[in-house]
Amino acid sequence: MRVIGYARISRAMDDSTSLAKQRQIIERAAESRGWALVGIAEDEDVSATKSRLNRPGLTEARDAIASGKADAVLCWRLDRVARSVVDMGQLLDEGIEIVSATEPLDTTSPMGRAMVQIIQVFAELESSTTGERARATKAYLRSMRRWGGGPRPYGYRPEPSPDGVGKVLRVDEDEAAVIRRIFSDLLEGVPANRLARTLNAEGVPTATGREWKPASVLNIARALHVSGYLTERVAEGSRSRRPVVDESGSPVIAWTPLVDAATADAVRALVTSEALDEARSAATKAGLEGPRSLLYGLAFCPCGEALIRRVRKGTAYYGCRGIGEGSHVLVDAEKVDAEAVTQFLASFSGVEVVERVVEVSVSEALAEIETALAAASAETTSTATADLPTLFERIAALSAEKDRLTASEDRVTTRRTHTAYGEAWEGWTVEERREHMAALGVRVDVLPARRRGAWDPERVRVEADADYLTGQTD
Template sequence: MTETTTATARAMPRARRRKGVPASAPGMRAAIYVRLSRETEETTSPERQRAACEALCEARGWTVVMVEDDIDVSGFSRGLERPGLQRILSRLPELDVVVFFKIDRLARSTVDFAEIMRITEAQGVALASATEPLDLTSSMGRAMAKVIAVFAELESDTIGMRVSSAHEHLRREGRYTGGRVPYGYRVVPNPDGAGKVLEVNPEEARTVHGIVERILAKDSLMTVAADLTKAGVPSPGHSSRQTTGKRSDSKKWYTTTLRSLLTNPQLLGQVIEDGKPILRTDGLPLVSRTPILDMDTWQALQDELTRRANPGDRRREGTSLLRGVAHCALCGFRMYTFVARGRVRYRCIGRLKKRQGGEQIDCYGVSIAGEAMEDHVEAQFLKAFGRLAVVRMVEQAGEDFRPQIRQAREALADLEADRYDRGLFKGEEGANRFAAQYAKLEERIASLEDKQRHAKPAGVTAVPTGLTHAQQWKAADTAGKRDLLLNAGTYVEVSPAKKGGRRLDTSRLAVHFGMDGQIRRADAEGRDVEEAIREQVQREAADADW
């Protein structure tokens, strides 16, 4: 129960001490704080604490204006979140000193004590213990308090290291340690013991797979995000998700949400700490839960997202269909769109580019009606490829054990430094432990070097999409259609107009596909023609297999 003296300070103005007047001077306003974890403690009963504090105030000539207590309240587990203490801290402008029986009654942690000292000192309020020589109303007491603050910081750092180490240990065992729950997973009791673990959330996993399929099918992030929001699919920040982790109240999908989700290696079942995967002793990421995506799909997804993030290859929704496909027959430069009289046209700007570089060419800037040319190229493309199946080329990462070999060699060097430079592994037992660890690392290095000699090289694998070119063309947006054209090696040469007219003169257009188109584009853009040929050979071989 909280008691308050009849003398109230609520209406009194703040009496700031004049410079040079000590806090121990008579007439200062004091608040007494009493705390007891259990009522059964007789040696520090609330009555005794209060009596000692009142005796100190009387001896110093201080006026007691409030008394607050926290009974059956732990100072360690509750920290500063104690009702009585909070009431005192809320009225600091009306006080000059806070009196307590012993420091452990005010705070059981030096971190909490340092925080209380910081708050009161900022308000010009002193702290005083009724039974200890530590008196923060004196210069010596404040100096000692600063030493306590240093140790408080050390204790805080030590606690942080212990907590971090404990969390990493639990994560390595596959346990959930709190915080944000990765999308696609949910928190469940640990079936193998204490604590909780993460398991795949079937509904969210289906959402992830659907998103990945659409991204690999060239749908834009903006379109996918808009469709998910419209369909009411809970986003990673949706408040309706039943998890114990902290979440925002966002109920919409954004392109940043999608990119953050799709680049999170936790989809592979990896365990993340401080933004990085926890590594096993062999240097590989620790996988302690069921993956949502397999490695091949993950790599294809990252390649697609990287391609879109590249300014030179970014596919913006609503961009022109034949950008990068249509080239001028006179100079070989790409043709770009512009609007004339409300209609989209393509034109060559090669002459302008050359002029900017101080060169001159004969091209005068060929132009052509955009919609009519796009319709013609679409018809030619679907005629040639419409019935053929679409395959996705997945680049298979080759095996490379060199980073693991380097990591093992560094661990071996550190082990040698521990024994010979730092003087660790002393005595017979230490020598045995050193020899065992050294032998284990040497064995691992030898094993990795043997794997490196027989490492599987990188390659490209064709994965069927289950759709024909015509089906995917119908479902794709402008960027997706353009990707289909480019993957088919489409190259369009636009010649100068021979005569005027409203209708498109198709004789101006030379449409090339496959190897012929790839070679022409590589040559026009100054790229390695042989590399373009190799890429097209792989693509056509994959198409033939399916």
């Protein structure tokens, strides 16, 4: 008989259940019985209870049976293949024969199939009771104010309890200092992304040894463990946690708090999803309604990123999104604007302003067509049958016009103003100036400073569309 071996392990806990040990047992069993072993499929770090039959190794074994490559599956023990009566029944219904190398179980006979199904009932019962025992253990540890296990909370180190029951959390002073710094900076308005960049630049690791991200900072700010609270899951399978409460309904404080209650509550109020969404909305609205800088969308860093105008301590500057990650620009915005204007007017001061005029707006025409289509479609329910062909012709014509407009562009002409840029410049708003510069294809490249703190006008280089003057005289 040709068999394919199958080995699975949830976690490598001891050598007796290792994949290497299972392979060895499967190979010996096949050899002793005179069977041809066509291969061994494996699933490592895979739970049969959680993944059910959706396992790469098991799929490989099932495919080998279905394709005729093998006649049966040979495993170390039956529970390596399935831990559910339903799952085992599905495999048997597929015609898959399963043989255990260490148990007197062989589904190639009717008695063997019956024994397998009976044993699976108890295997499923064991799996369920194991979960119940784990939940009961965690509940008992919480009642004793012990740490329930899982990922180590940042700021603490788990240690054996002095009374020998479970583990307790002791303060890690270095990490506790980082937590207090995060809470203090957030209260002062320091953005989470800047905090993350600073911590990474200083080489401060997270609890898992990885780099900080804005989400990591916000997770610390929202965490309940920094207040010393003993926590539990909100519901089975949920990632959200809540404080364990005592008989009076007060949160149980099992560990030394890392942040005082007032500070923790104030920061948590700032970083709730609702507060962050409200802050983002306010910032977006202010950005849309407020005046934009002259070189918004026109100034660029040598790295290719567009420069963004920010204000720090009352001074406006252009900065690159990549600040702190290499040779990027951070420069006084007023000086850059002034130099850009000087260079722009040096080239265009005597050039006549030619304005673009939209004679036909596609978007406006499309809106009219769609309104007419909606009205015509509504008429189909109240129009007499004899008049429907005419109505359908109108709808077809409107649809064809809509398709034509969708594929077309605005019809634009130019209008001469007989006024040069040098004359009109002072009378324009910042928005109007930027719009004219953008229409001319202006791009402003700002180079890094040769010497820190020193202003050099040569750092600003203004380029415009070389074909503009030629096009203007056509």
